[in-house]
Amino acid sequence: MQLEKGMYVRCPVDAEDPDNPRLFALGQIKSINDLAGTVDVILHDPYDFRRFYDFIPRGCKLPIRRVRRCLIYRGSTVLYKGVEYKLLACANEGAKGLRDYYIQCTGDGNQIIKASEKDLQVPFTQIEYSPLLQLAEYEFHHPSWYKNRLLVSKIMHILDNAIYGFKTLAGCRVFLMPHQIYTIVRCLEDRPCRYMLADEVGLGKTIEACSVVKIMHEENTNLRVLFVVPGSLAEQWRTELIYKFTLVPTLYKPGQGFSPLSIVAVEELDLAAQEGLKEGRWDICIVDEAHRLLGLPREYEHVKDLSRNIENILFLSATPIQARKNEYLKLLVLLHPDQYENMDMETFESLLARQGMVQKRVYSILNDMEEYEDYCDTIYDQLIDIADDLKDDNLKDIVKKIDINGHDHGIENARLALAYICEHYRLERRMIRNRRVLLKESLPRRNLEAVTYQMAGSEEFYYERNTYEALLQWIKEQGNNIDDESVLNTIQPLLAAFFSSPWAFAGKLEELGVADTNLAYNAGLWCEAAENEHRMLSNVLDDPDLIRGRLVKIIDYLEQELCLDNDKAPKVVVFTRYKVTLEKFLELAQKRFGQERYAAFYSGMSQEELSANVDRFQKSDICKLMICDELGGEGRNFQIADFVVHLDLPWSVNELEQRIGRLDRIGREKERDVVSVVIYAEGTIEEQLFKLWDRGLNVFKKSISGLEIILGELNRQIALALIKDVEFGLSETIDSIIHFAQEMKKVIEEEQYYDAAAIIYRPLSRQLEQMVKYYQANENEMFATAMMTWASQAGLNGEGDTTNGSQIIRFRENAFSIRSAENTLLVPPDWAVYRDYPMVRQKDSITGTFDRMLAIKREDLLFYAPGDPVFDSIIENALSCGRGRACAFAELGEFEWKGLVFVWSIEPDIKPLLEVKGDLRCLTQFRGFLPLEQIFTLYPLDEESAQVNPGLVKEHLIKPYTDRSRKTAHLGQRSKNRDFLSGLTKSLSNLKWFKQQYPREEWISILKKASNQCFKEAKEQVKKRMDLKEVQNEVDRIVNAFRASSIYFGRDAIKVIRLREIYDVVLKCISRPKITLDSAAYYWVVKQNEND
Incomplete structure (x- = not known):
């Protein structure tokens, strides 16, 4: 040497x-x-x-x-x-x-x-x-190190070999959904990152955008990020970034400047621009609810200026509908000002028509794909015709490979052809539109329970009906003064407050300065009557026929139908728009159920109070009720609940969707329905509004997916109906609104299938789905136990035994044992990092979990996953210290086997790409072609061992280490030890005995022969597990499709040559992967006698 x-x-x-x-x-x-x-x-x-x-x-x-x-x-x-x-x-x-x-x-x-x-x-x-050199020098580590490292290394091999960014995403407090990962990959693989995320509602656009920011922040810790969001959603964004992504942004306040992670409300863009917002040298900008900017001219121009000046930008928008061409073009101008700002409508319409022609033909094919075997002849002919018309040779080659006489009738190539068309023959490839059809098999159902009541009047000393009649009379008296503005600013707010509570209505009358003696008089009587009912709550509930007010009616429902006074009752979230209604309902809940049974979440509470109440609702088996104003509808995860009660109905379907969306979220178990409980007064405008949301948009049974972009038009139609006839206008317009919504759904469905097919049928999507399933299957209790055992052996002692089902682990700074840590030189986590985390409330102590589901349900817990200091400290130590990579041990078993075990890691060889200064992100979509699982190779040392099934040996090897019954012998033991081999080793230590059995020259000779043979075997296994032809086809598809779509839409194709050069190198990186020895062990299974 x-x-x-x-x-x-x-x-x-x-x-x-x-x-x-x-x-x-x-x-x-x-x-x-x-x-x-x-x-x-x-x-x-x-x-x-x-x-x-x-x-x-x-x-x-x-x-x-x-x-x-x-x-x-x-x-x-x-x-x-x-x-x-x-x-x-x-x-x-x-x-x-x-x-x-x-x-x-x-x-x-x-x-x-x-x-x-x-x-x-x-x-x-x-x-x-190299662990091979460690073996050669008899450096045998204890089998507990070896077995725990096997599990740790296995899951990190998945993360390291997964697509770009997946490892970072795995460390976030989110469910890992293939369509979201696909979106994140798309955004990151092609820089600059300029995309419009136009997923349908409920598919996690916010998660996708935050994930992109998190991964870019991993690349560049000095990243400057600007978030432009509606003011009402600013706190939601801050919460999501902190709790799910451990990024801590600040909310912009005039006069206080900008931080590296700044959230600016759309409503404050004027002020922010005056304070240097556009000169802020931002690395990336995230714009939420971009479609709202279409009705805000000044704010639209501010954002367009930001788009010109910031290289990376993500717009989150409702799904645009191509038939609404002006809106569609204006959104594209925001995304690419230089490309679309000066484009005339005629040119734009011609480009849309090109996509529309292809889209309609593909739509008819997609409808037949469910019964492919019956329609394969027709589908084949239609695909041939499309390929001929498009003059796309690459598409023709794919279609020609469809063998309708084969065992699967060529369905895989038919899917590939459809994915190719839908992905590349679209006007704007940087608009990503995930559809709920992608998740239809995994989404829970929505259900509805309506609670109705008749308004009581003066004859029953309650005065609600009297006040309602007085309100209608006052509105009619306004006559010709009623217009769009008065409906929006006066009539709708009065009606909304009335159908919440008498106190909310009285407050709104005062706020709007409505001076009507009769109305004020009746409202006052109604308030007094309701107060009296609340004072007599117990008596009223004992005789439900006495119930008059909606709040008491809901208390009765919670008690009688949901048995809320029982510890086994379901969890319920209650929403109201008005703080005074919330306060009155809190008083009723306190009287009837007691303080431990409910928690509150509303504007005006401190962040500490909000977090503590969320924690209690999520953790406590006794706390069954979360009572919220609209703040609770923004961003918090109440997925633990099954019922959402609406004390009042929003006049905005967006607000209604936000409420239901707190429960109906990605990752919710499919079998757990989301039940909306809606209370309304019969024979009133409120009943008409309920029917509009129920029959018109079906929002209580299904998400409003895809229709978000038309909700502005819907609100306009509601306003016109009220202008026409305030008392019965909504009822008369329901049918026309239903017709309008259905017509738009027909237009949208064609686009939905076109968008979905580009994702569902693409090879990368299927790889992503397999990768996510495989990772989730291994992110289990066994992995958590291995992590905890390694940490404990290495000096980082946690409290909580994962082997006994405990998923909550506490680490204390003062429990770090330096003496134990000397085994591996573990570097403990930087405890100071945790001081900025709101879920850490105890000094020098942290509490968390390795369980993703529990971390999502419990915001008070840390999530020990990639990026968390504790997790990273354990993982880096396990993989880099060398301990556990070489081992020699014996175990009692049901068969006899003796030999060497080599575990190999597989990864792309990134050096060729680095040599040509290529972007490593180009490898993103190809990593899935390599085996996610490490490769085990066995080398038996005698003839008897060679006859044993290798799968049996591997199954025995990977069992978790436990030596409570003294069934394991550490052959590297340097001192004399009592184990089941002590009768064989006699007075020698296990290590000395082993050296006698395998003298150095003989041992090295065995290792050389075994490692060479097993390396060849590993190479063969890699070849079998990956389809190089498919890798080549995917490279050709990407490059040729880029060329074809450039020609079809008249784009500049200069980049094609450079693209081909880079992807040829990518092909080399993947087709000649790096195969590295991760661990090596001498393994001896000693057959156990029946009497032992």
Whole structure:
């Protein structure tokens, strides 16, 4: 071994047993004394890890024979010329001299350079040393380290080999849905990132946008992000970013400037622009509810200016409808001002017509795909005709591969052809429109329970009907003064308040300055009557025929129908638009159910109070009721509830959808229906409004998916109906509104299927679905147990036993055991990071879970997942310390087997792409072609072992480590030990006995032969598991489709040549993957006698 100054080497630092060391540190050669046979090494410590491990020397002199040439652990944080970088790959791994490494600046992910190891400063913990060499030197670690690392390494192999950004997303408190991951991939693979996310409601546009920001923030920790959102949603965005993505933004306030993560309300864009908003050098801008800007000319211009000046921008919009051409074009102008701002409508319509022609023909095919076997001949002919008309040779090649006489009648290639058409023959590929049809199999049902009542009048001393009649009379008296503005600003607010509570109505009369003696008089009597009913609550509920008011009616419903006074009752969320109604309902809940049974969530409460109440509702089995104003409809997760009660009906279907959407969310179990409980007064305008939402839009039974963009028109029709006849206008317009909605649904359905087919039938989508399922299957209790066991052995002691079903784990800063940590040189998490997390309420103590579902349900818990300091500390230590990568052990079993086990990791070889300065994100959609699972290869050491089924051996090997019954023998034990082999080893330690059985030369010879044979076997397995022809086809499809769509829509095709060059390199990276030995073990299964 030829050593040079500047090289990194592995140095023994095991004071306990210098002759058989198990503990090593990374050192850099400072000088070499060939005459003395020694080297002087420096052990770098740029992050002061010696505060935990003061026995690690700053430098030392070692015999050359004691040090070993090694690699730097991939993924290490290193310093280069004083700047922090992440190490990506070794450029010349087999080089005899100094090695070069590709490193990526942590402050600017776009800066990737190649640097010599001599110029890098690397922490002494970051060693990459072959487990084969560890075995050769009899460095056998305890089987508990080995088995726990197997599980940890398995799930990290999935994350590292998944598509770009998935690892970051896996660390967020969100459900992992394939359509969202697909969207995130699309946004990130092609820079600049300029997209319009126009998913239908409920599909998680906010999650997609936040995920993109989170991943870009991982690339560049100095990222400057501007969020432009409606003021009513600003707090929701802040909450989502903090709780789900651990990003802490600030809400813009005039005069206070802008932070690196700033949320600016649309309503304050004028002020913000005056304070330098547009000169803020933002890296990315997120604009929510972009379609609302179409009715706000000044704000629209501000956002258009931002779009011109900011390279990366994401617009979140209701799904645009192409038939509404003016709106569609205006949205595209925001996305690409330079391309669309000066485009005349005639040109735009001709481009839309081109897509429309293809869309209509594809729609008829998609309707037949459900019964493909019966219609395959017709579908084939139609696809041939489309390919001929488009003059697309690549599409023709795909269609020709459809074998309608084959075993599956060519359905896979038919799907591929449809995906190709729908993906590439669209006017604007940077508008992503996910449809609910993608999730139809996994969404819960919505149900409705209507609670009705007759308004009581003066004859029953209640005065609600009298007040209603007085209100209608007052409105009619306004006569010709009623117009759109008065309906919006006066009549609708009065009606909405009236059908909430007498106190809300009285307050609204005063707020609007309505001076009508008769109306005020009756409203006052109504308030007094309602107060009296509330005072006599117990008596009234004992005789339900006495109930007059809606609030008491709902209390009765909760008690009688949902048994809310029982600990087994379902969880319920109650909504009202008015704070005074909420306060009165809180008083009733307190009287009837007691304070422990409910929680509140409304404007004016502090963030601490809001969070504490959400925690109680999510955690407590006793707390059954969450009582909210509209603040509760914005962003908080009340998925734990099954019923949503509407004390009053919103006049905006958006508000209604927001309420129901707090329960009807992605990830909710399909079998758990979302039940809306709606109370309304019979024979009133409120009943007409209910029928409009129920019969007209069916919002209580189905989401308003796809119709969001027309809701402005719908609101206008409601206003016109009230102008025409305030008392019966809504009733008369229901049929026309139903007709209008149905006509728009027909137009939308064609677009929905066209959009969905581009995703459903694309190979990447199917790979994503498989990847998500595989990851979720392994993100389980066994993984959590392995993580906890490793952490405990490495000194990071947690409270909570995952093996006994406990999913909640507490870590305390003072429970870190340095003595145990010396085994692996684990670096504990930076506890200071947690001080900014609102869910951390105890000093020097954190509580969280490895369970994703529990983390989503319980906002008070941390989520131990990628990106969390505890999780990252454990994972980095398990994978980089070398402990558990080499092992020799015996286990009792039901069969006899003796041999070597090699576990291989598979990943793309990124070096060719780095050499041509290609973007690593180009590999995004191809990683799925590589095996997600690590490859196990077995090398039996005798004839008897060769006859045993390899699957049986693997199944026995991967069982979690437990030695309560002394069924495992550690063959690397350096001291004498009592185990089931003690009768065989006699007075020798297990290690000495093993060395006698396998002397060094014989042992090394076995290892060479076994590793060579198993490496070849691993290569063969990789070839079998990946379809290189399909990889080539996907590359051709991407490049040729880009060329074809450029020609079809008259776009510039200059980029095609560069695209082909880059994707040829991508093909090389994937087709010649890097196969790395992750761990190696001598494994002996000793057949257990029946009497043992």
